[in-house]
Amino acid sequence: MSVALLMGSDSDMGRLESCVQTLAGLDIPCEAHVLSAHRTPDRLVEYVEAAGARGIKVFLCAAGGAAHLAGVVAAHTDSPVIGIPMDNPPLGGLDALLATVQMPGGVPVGTVGVGAGGPVNAALLAARILALSDEALAAKLVAYRESQAEKVAAKDAALQARLGR
Numbered sequence: 001m002s003v004a005l006l007m008g009s010d011s012d013m014g015r016l017e018s019c020v021q022t023l024a025g026l027d028i029p030c031e032a033h034v035l036s037a038h039r040t041p042d043r044l045v046e047y048v049e050a051a052g053a054r055g056i057k058v059f060l061c062a063a064g065g066a067a068h069l070a071g072v073v074a075a076h077t078d079s080p081v082i083g084i085p086m087d088n089p090p091l092g093g094l095d096a097l098l099a100t101v102q103m104p105g106g107v108p109v110g111t112v113g114v115g116a117g118g119p120v121n122a123a124l125l126a127a128r129i130l131a132l133s134d135e136a137l138a139a140k141l142v143a144y145r146e147s148q149a150e151k152v153a154a155k156d157a158a159l160q161a162r163l164g165r
C-alpha cells in the first residue's frame, strides 16, 4: 500500500518536503512525480491508470494557480484524491484553493488548506485512510497525536517558566 504525491511543477517540491517527511515518519511508501494536468495531460492519465496495479491507494495532488491536477486525477480513478493548493503569487493560493475545492458533484477531491499546514495534513489524511485497513499504521497515528500533544504541553511549560509562573 502506498501513496502517490503528484505535483504540477518542480517549483512546488520545496513546499512539499513536509508532506514527504510526514509520510516517511509513518513508514508509508510514497512515490513522487512531476505531472501536469496542462503540460503533460496524456502522461498524467497514463500514470493514474497504471498506478493502482502498483499498489497506489491514495493520490496527493499539489498544484498552484489554475490548479486542475487533483480534479483530472479524480476523473480517472476511483481511489481517494487529496488536493493540496499551492500558495503561489500573484494570488497567494486563493486561485488554487478554489480550483481544487470547487469540484462538480460526482468527482470528489478532498482539499486541504493553503499554506504550511496543507502538505502535512494531506499526508496525515492519507495515513488515516490507509489506517482503516492497517492496524499497525493506526497505532502509529495514535502515537503521532500523543507526541504532538506532549510537544504542545512542553511549549506551554516553557512559556510559563519564561513568564515566571
Ligand code: RP5
Residues within 6 Å of the ligand: 007, 008, 009, 010, 011, 012, 036, 062, 063, 064, 065, 086, 088
Ligand atoms: C502549476 O503551476 C504548478 O503546480 C505550479 O504551482 C505552478 C507554476 O509552475 P511553474 O511555472 O513554476 O513550473 O501547474
